[in-house]
Amino acid sequence: MTEISNKKVLVTGGAGFIGSNIIEKLLTQDNQVICLDNYSTGKPENVAPFKKHPSFTMIEGDIRKMEDCQKAVEGVEIVLHQAALGSVPRSINDPITTNDVNVGGFLNMLVAARDAGVKRLVYAASSSTYGDSEVMPKVEDKIGKPLSPYAITKYVDELYADVFGKLYGMELIGLRYFNVFGPRQDPNGAYAAVIPKFVSALIAGKSPVINGDGSFSRDFTFVANVVQANELAATVKLPEAVNTVYNVACGERTSLNQLIDYLKSLLSQYDPNVADVTIQYGPQRQGDVPHSLASVDKAKKLLGYHPQFKVGDGLKEAIHWYWENLSGKN
Numbered sequence: 001m002t003e004i005s006n007k008k009v010l011v012t013g014g015a016g017f018i019g020s021n022i023i024e025k026l027l028t029q030d031n032q033v034i035c036l037d038n039y040s041t042g043k044p045e046n047v048a049p050f051k052k053h054p055s056f057t058m059i060e061g062d063i064r065k066m067e068d069c070q071k072a073v074e075g076v077e078i079v080l081h082q083a084a085l086g087s088v089p090r091s092i093n094d095p096i097t098t099n100d101v102n103v104g105g106f107l108n109m110l111v112a113a114r115d116a117g118v119k120r121l122v123y124a125a126s127s128s129t130y131g132d133s134e135v136m137p138k139v140e141d142k143i144g145k146p147l148s149p150y151a152i153t154k155y156v157d158e159l160y161a162d163v164f165g166k167l168y169g170m171e172l173i174g175l176r177y178f179n180v181f182g183p184r185q186d187p188n189g190a191y192a193a194v195i196p197k198f199v200s201a202l203i204a205g206k207s208p209v210i211n212g213d214g215s216f217s218r219d220f221t222f223v224a225n226v227v228q229a230n231e232l233a234a235t236v237k238l239p240e241a242v243n244t245v246y247n248v249a250c251g252e253r254t255s256l257n258q259l260i261d262y263l264k265s266l267l268s269q270y271d272p273n274v275a276d277v278t279i280q281y282g283p284q285r286q287g288d289v290p291h292s293l294a295s296v297d298k299a300k301k302l303l304g305y306h307p308q309f310k311v312g313d314g315l316k317e318a319i320h321w322y323w324e325n326l327s328g329k330n
Contacts, residue, residue, distance in 0.1 A: 002235045002304065005029040009234075010076045012063060012109060013083030015042030017185045018124070018177075021223045022080055022230055027053050036072040038062040040101075041085065046184050063105030069112035078234045079113050081106070081123040084154075088128065091150035092286060102153035103160075110164050110172075118170075122233040123161065125174035125245055126154035127219070127292055137295040140176070140245055147289065158245055165243035173233040173242055175226070178249035178294050182223030182314065183321035195220070195315075198260060199322045202267050207278050211285040214257035219249040219294045222314025225307040232303040241302040249294035250307045262312060266319040270327070 009026055013019040014035030019042065026033050027050060034057045035047055050056040061068030063083050073079065084102050085091070091098040106123065113121050128151035133144030146152045161172040179193075187196035201208040229248040236242065254262075260279055267274040299305035309317065 002232055003029050004031060004078065004231050004234050006031065007077045008032040008034070008075055009078045009080060010034045010036060010072050012036045012072070012079070012081045013042060013124075015039060015044065015047045016082060017046070017182070018180060018223060018226055019080075019082040020046035020184050021182065022082065022227050023047070023050060023056070025227050025231075027055060031055065033057070034059060034072055034076065036061050036063065036068065036083065041186075043186070063108055064100055066108050066112065069108045070116070073112045073116040073118055076113075076116065076118055077120070079109065079118055079121040080230050080234065081109055081121060083109075084124060086150070088148040088150050088288070089285065091148050091153070095149035098149050099153055102150070103156050106157045107160060110160060110170075114164065114168050114170055120171045120173075120234055120242075122173045122175065122230055123157060125158055125176040126151065127176050127178040127247070127249070127294065128289070129155045129158065129176060130289070130292070132289075136291065137251065137293040138247060139295045140247060140298055162243065171242040173236075174245035175229050175233060175248045176245055176294075177226060178219040178221050178247065178292060180221050180223055180226050182318045185223075187326055194256070195259070195263075196322065196326070198263055199267065199319075200326050202263055202274050202277050203271070203323070203327045205273060205277055207280045208260065209280045209282045210256050210260070211282055211288065212256075213281055214260070214279070215255055216288065217253040217255040217291045217293070219252065219292050220254050220259070220311045220314070221249045221307070222309035222311070222317065224309055224314070224317070225250065228308065229299065229303065229305050232299075232305055236303055238302060246299040246303060246305070247294035247296050248299065248305070249296055250310050251294055251296045252310060253291065253293040254311050262315055266315055267323070270323050
């Protein structure tokens with residue numbers, strides 16, 4: 001597999017869940033890594049292990065401030081742009097801040113990278129861009145209308161990237177992430193992702209609440225697959241592989257009911273009582289897409305992407321971290 005090595009790399013949002021996993025890998029491969037984060041959703045403890053590493057630099061700053069972006073890209077060869085305000089419900093509650101960060105901040109990073117002569121910028125796009133499209137599996141060139149302000153912002157990023165590639169000769173690659181999970185994912189707060197939220201409830205013996213009847217399905221993607229995709233996108237040489245977008249997923253669908261069964265089975269190895277926790281079903285969530293399944297054929301063909309972890313494998317890898325960090329019983 002192609003890896004990023006001996007490069008100066010900026011990871012925006014590097015104190016976040018995905019960004020910190022990327023940084024951890026890059027630091028094992030003789031890279032100089034700069035992290036830009038304002039800790040709005042990222043956590044200081046996610047980057048604490050890297051602080052003593054001689055090749056790691058932390059910049060506490062905000063992508064909404066051009067001077068912070070300019071400082072962060074100095075001398076950088078590759079930008080891996082993970083900084084964003086995620087969450088569909090958050091964007092419905094506060095569309096203005098979501099837009100300021102995801103669109104305004106992204107545009108700042110594009111301009112700063114362009115002016116600094118950064119050739120390759122890989123950015124976190126989103127499966128939410130598929131919106132109301134009923135095409136299954138999701139293929140990159142067939143999207144519907146967005147169903148949330150968050151989805152609009154991530155689609156606008158793709159449009160900006162397309163224009164900047166054509167106008168300024170930059171190499172920009174968008175990765176449409178599908179329901180990423182793994183170590184360092186925050187289970188707390190109103191906008192927590194579903195897997196750590198379910199795990200946290202099950203460990204505590206509380207009934208997880210499923211929005212809807214549990215039949216909604218997602219292409220859950222272990223974070224190591226996302227790290228792999230970022231490295232491949234950052235290093236690919238094929239001209240036709242740049243200035244486009246790719247699905248980053250496993251290409252398999254898991255319903256929320258199936259997910260709960262997986263989690264109960266794995267967590268029961270640590271605490272047999274988890275098997276007896278009941279499940280609650282609540283109303284469907286506004287802006288939710290019923291089913292999500294990715295085709296990863298394009299990423300396989302042009303990037304050489306082959307997801308190393310299917311959902312069950314990824315959960316097995318992650319479950320120990322979840323238990324150690326969420327149970328308070330380690």
